[in-house]
Amino acid sequence: MRNTYRTLRLVFYGITGLLWLLSGAALAQPGAATSTGSPLLAPGQFLGYELGSRFTPHATLLRYVEHVAVHSGGRMRVQPYGSTYENRPLQVVQIGTPENLARLDDIRQNNLRLAGLASGPARLDAPAVVWLSYNIHGNEAVSSEAVMQVLYDLANPANEETRQLLQHTVLLVDPCVNPDGHERYVQWYNRVQAQVPNASPYAWEHREPWPGGRFNHYFFDLNRDWAWQTQQESRQRLALYNQWLPQVHADFHEMGPEDPYYFSPAAKPFHEDITSFQRKFQGVIGDYNRAVFDKNNWLYFTRETYDLFYPSYGDTYPSFNGAIGMTYEQGGSGRAGVRYLKTDGDTLTLTQRISHHHAASLATIRAAAERRAELVKEFKKYFDDARTAPRGPYKTFVVAGSGDPGQLRAFTEYLSRQQIQFGYAPRRQRLRGFNYFSGRDENVQIEAQDVVVSMYQPKSTLVKVLFEPRPALEDSLTYDITAWALPYSFGLKAYALKDRVAATGNAASKPVVAAATAVPAQPYAYVARWNNLQDVRFLSRLLQQKVRVRVAGRAFEAEGQQYQPGTLVITRNGNEALGSKFDQLVRAQADSAGVLVRAVQSGFSTSGADLGSGYVRNVAKPTIAVVAGSGVSPTAFGEVWHFFEQQIGYPVTVLGTDYLRTVPLAKFDVLILPDGDYSEIYSERQLEALKTWVRGGGRLIAMEGAAAFFSGKKEFLLRAKPADSSATRNADPYRLLKPYANAERAQIVDRVQGSVYRVHLDNTHPLAFGYGSTYFALIRDTLNYRFLGEGGWNVGVLKRDNYAAGFTGRGARRKLNDTFVLGAQDMGRGQVIYLADNPLFRGFWQGGKLLFGNALFFVGQ
Numbered sequence: 014m015r016n017t018y019r020t021l022r023l024v025f026y027g028i029t030g031l032l033w034l035l036s037g038a039a040l041a042q043p044g045a046a047t048s049t050g051s052p053l054l055a056p057g058q059f060l061g062y063e064l065g066s067r068f069t070p071h072a073t074l075l076r077y078v079e080h081v082a083v084h085s086g087g088r089m090r091v092q093p094y095g096s097t098y099e100n101r102p103l104q105v106v107q108i109g110t111p112e113n114l115a116r117l118d119d120i121r122q123n124n125l126r127l128a129g130l131a132s133g134p135a136r137l138d139a140p141a142v143v144w145l146s147y148n149i150h151g152n153e154a155v156s157s158e159a160v161m162q163v164l165y166d167l168a169n170p171a172n173e174e175t176r177q178l179l180q181h182t183v184l185l186v187d188p189c190v191n192p193d194g195h196e197r198y199v200q201w202y203n204r205v206q207a208q209v210p211n212a213s214p215y216a217w218e219h220r221e222p223w224p225g226g227r228f229n230h231y232f233f234d235l236n237r238d239w240a241w242q243t244q245q246e247s248r249q250r251l252a253l254y255n256q257w258l259p260q261v262h263a264d265f266h267e268m269g270p271e272d273p274y275y276f277s278p279a280a281k282p283f284h285e286d287i288t289s290f291q292r293k294f295q296g297v298i299g300d301y302n303r304a305v306f307d308k309n310n311w312l313y314f315t316r317e318t319y320d321l322f323y324p325s326y327g328d329t330y331p332s333f334n335g336a337i338g339m340t341y342e343q344g345g346s347g348r349a350g351v352r353y354l355k356t357d358g359d360t361l362t363l364t365q366r367i368s369h370h371h372a373a374s375l376a377t378i379r380a381a382a383e384r385r386a387e388l389v390k391e392f393k394k395y396f397d398d399a400r401t402a403p404r405g406p407y408k409t410f411v412v413a414g415s416g417d418p419g420q421l422r423a424f425t426e427y428l429s430r431q432q433i434q435f436g437y438a439p440r441r442q443r444l445r446g447f448n449y450f451s452g453r454d455e456n457v458q459i460e461a462q463d464v465v466v467s468m469y470q471p472k473s474t475l476v477k478v479l480f481e482p483r484p485a486l487e488d489s490l491t492y493d494i495t496a497w498a499l500p501y502s503f504g505l506k507a508y509a510l511k512d513r514v515a516a517t518g519n520a521a522s523k524p525v526v527a528a529a530t531a532v533p534a535q536p537y538a539y540v541a542r543w544n545n546l547q548d549v550r551f552l553s554r555l556l557q558q559k560v561r562v563r564v565a566g567r568a569f570e571a572e573g574q575q576y577q578p579g580t581l582v583i584t585r586n587g588n589e590a591l592g593s594k595f596d597q598l599v600r601a602q603a604d605s606a607g608v609l610v611r612a613v614q615s616g617f618s619t620s621g622a623d624l625g626s627g628y629v630r631n632v633a634k635p636t637i638a639v640v641a642g643s644g645v646s647p648t649a650f651g652e653v654w655h656f657f658e659q660q661i662g663y664p665v666t667v668l669g670t671d672y673l674r675t676v677p678l679a680k681f682d683v684l685i686l687p688d689g690d691y692s693e694i695y696s697e698r699q700l701e702a703l704k705t706w707v708r709g710g711g712r713l714i715a716m717e718g719a720a721a722f723f724s725g726k727k728e729f730l731l732r733a734k735p736a737d738s739s740a741t742r743n744a745d746p747y748r749l750l751k752p753y754a755n756a757e758r759a760q761i762v763d764r765v766q767g768s769v770y771r772v773h774l775d776n777t778h779p780l781a782f783g784y785g786s787t788y789f790a791l792i793r794d795t796l797n798y799r800f801l802g803e804g805g806w807n808v809g810v811l812k813r814d815n816y817a818a819g820f821t822g823r824g825a826r827r828k829l830n831d832t833f834v835l836g837a838q839d840m841g842r843g844q845v846i847y848l849a850d851n852p853l854f855r856g857f858w859q860g861g862k863l864l865f866g867n868a869l870f871f872v873g874q
Contacts, residue, residue, distance in 0.1 A: 065364030095249030151194020152347030198226025232651025264327030436516030504860025543579030569621030579782025642670030708841025
């Protein structure tokens with residue numbers, strides 16, 4: 014039944030998506046979105062219930078969007094731009110005067126010419142382009158209720174105010190950025206809502222169950238994914254966004270139900286590349302909002318909490334692409350439901366929340382319309398300055414072309430998605446610059462065909478932000494991680510240079526993946542280096558095709574090529590059952606995964622282990638499970654789930670925490686425990702059962718909080734470091750006399766705000782196969798563990814002074830010396846693998862993914 018239901022659901026959504034694509038294509042024709050003679054209906058008239066009385070399902074929201082567009086008198090078109098992982102349509106509504114919609118592509122092209130991303134002269138008398146994004150967090154569902162009223166007002170021919178606003182603006186309105194999360198929340202809430210909504214904060218309808226509706230299908234936070242675009246929704250949305258590059262982008266959210274409303278100006282820290290005009294105009298839009306909120310006696314706050322530093326939010330990413338980026342936060346979120354009794358005795362209603370977002374939407378449009386000329390002029394200046402006088406000391410960033418081909422390809426594809434121009438060094442040069450790997454300014458050697466990214470281009474501000482080795486932080490009290498440089502995240506050797514370096518060619522001029530060796534037709538074996546995620550994907554596909562694969566435990570040389578531990582060896586011997594399909598299958602999978610394989614004609618190695626040596630071990634196809642449910646971090650689980658399904662395509666079984674105790678673990682070879690609190694998941698009895706499974710040959714991968722849970726427990730070698738007793742004895746006796754106002758700032762002394770550290774690796778251990786002696790990790794917690802004792806392997810550790818970039822408090826930095834990060838211990842015939850740091854964080858830290866692949870396929874083999 015469940016499979017039948019799933020099939021029917023996919024067919025339904027597939028047909029729905031097709032219908033929307035067809036309707037969007039029709040609406041995209043000038044004049045197509047005209048009334049059929051029936052009147053434009055207000056939201057309540059169309060829905061059959063008043064806005065604010067309940068939450069609207071996504072399909073119904075889209076039907077109303079279509080209704081408004083058709084009855085807008087030529088003011089609106091619906092443009093589909095993709096679909097979610099659960100096959101729900103994604104779309105924006107294009108809004109303008111009928112005259113502007115008739116020349117919409119000319120307006121778009123002119124906007125790109127203003128930015129220097131399209132050829133030809135640009136006109137300054139163009140309308141301002143405003144993009145409004147609603148409901149990126151699915152359980153902040155007021156956004157998709159408010160947008161219906163916004164669209165109605167903009168389409169209503171009797172609304173003189175909005176008619177005037179459209180004379181000077183073109184709007185792109187995304188009514189629901191995260192349909193899957195929205196639907197998860199709305200379906201749950203409508204199921205548990207009392208007939209008369211219960212305002213008590215203790216009522217069922219205010220207690221959203223795990224995992225909540227905030228995230229998308231894979232439990233990723235889409236509002237942290239703007240720059241990285243790891244998720245399908247983000248990639249599709251940003252492809253369209255970069256075809257427009259609006260002057261204003263507003264992102265509508267909710268915060269806790271006890272809070273009022275937040276609008277700009279933003280809080281510190283501002284990234285240093287937020288321009289003075291952008292800061293000023295944030296205040297201008299804030300003034301427009303303030304006038305409306307003051308008139309209605311609505312409570313609000315500004316300049317607190319929501320900063321403009323981390324580059325992957327819906328306000329910062331647009332800002333680094335020339336827009337005035339805005340965040341709006343309404344008190345409410347998933348807890349508030351339709352009615353919520355606050356601690357001050359007032360009842361917060363969905364109707365109130367809708368009115369606030371509606372008012373802020375129109376105030377934002379009004380600000381852009383009335384200040385159109387200034388916005389367009391400064392938008393052009395932003396990109397003119399970017400091309401001719403780029404900011405910051407570094408004028409060129411160079412990534413070594415001798416690095417891993419697969420990782421280089423992933424890197425250049427990422428640049429292309431961002432509209433970042435790059436080329437290749439034409440010759441060898443010796444210059445002085447910052448070496449990301451050593452963390453020092455030194456003489457560096459630029460080789461011919463190294464990837465060159467110049468700051469003299471339209472997207473230079475974005476380039477600077479994404480490449481800067483150590484972002485300048487004007488205030489350490491920030492909302493998110495503080496380091497993210499692409500060379501660190503991709504694990505590529507790179508340099509930041511103060512000189513301008515000439516570059517030639519484009520992505521097509523330098524092949525980064527060679528085809529599989531074609532001769533001899535039937536070699537003795539194929540060998541493939543083990544360096545990146547593509548290699549993990551290749552191994553995954555081979556194992557699923559029942560190809561027998563071996564892994565080299567030691568370095569070797571074969572036919573003039575050097576191979577490091579972790580190299581995949583695919584011999585004809587052992588794969589006889591595949592017959593003539595063997596060669597075709599290996600080559601096809603290598604080509605599909607983007608991996609270079611080499612054919613060798615002999616099992617003899619000129620140095621190191623021969624291919625038939627006991628050091629070249631068989632790689633078994635493991636049966637893998639991951640734990641999810643109450644107690645487990647939804648995002649941490651989602652990162653693992655996404656890794657298997659979308660990145661390497663390997664089957665994984667999800668086990669719920671509510672029935673985990675009944676699962677026969679003997680059915681699985683590997684069990685992954687993502688970050689979370691396992692104190693309520695594993696009782697003493699269940700913990701003993703888990704250890705018994707490990708002793709019998711199971712492989713346990715404990716990540717972050719799971720590793721911390723095992724710390725200090727019997728038979729587990731992980732231990733916290735002892736307190737510094739000498740520091741305690743010598744402590745300042747007045748240290749406890751702290752002003753209350755400084756409480757939040759005092760706490761950051763022991764915090765790590767997503768900083769980059771150099772982890773020293775024992776790359777002779779299978780957990781570190783494919784790496785050099787170090788690896789750059791994004792450390793987000795104060796790891797404070799002893800090195801593993803006898804019986805354990807300290808594969809990755811932090812030694813002294815291994816900080817690279819980002820904010821780390823004084824106390825945290827002291828603890829992040831001589832501490833364990835990742836490793837393994839034998840327990841009976843099995844292993845426990847500790848990943849105290851998460852190498853899959855948000856899916857964007859590319860350099861860590863091979864570590865996770867090693868844990869899955871190599872450790873214990």
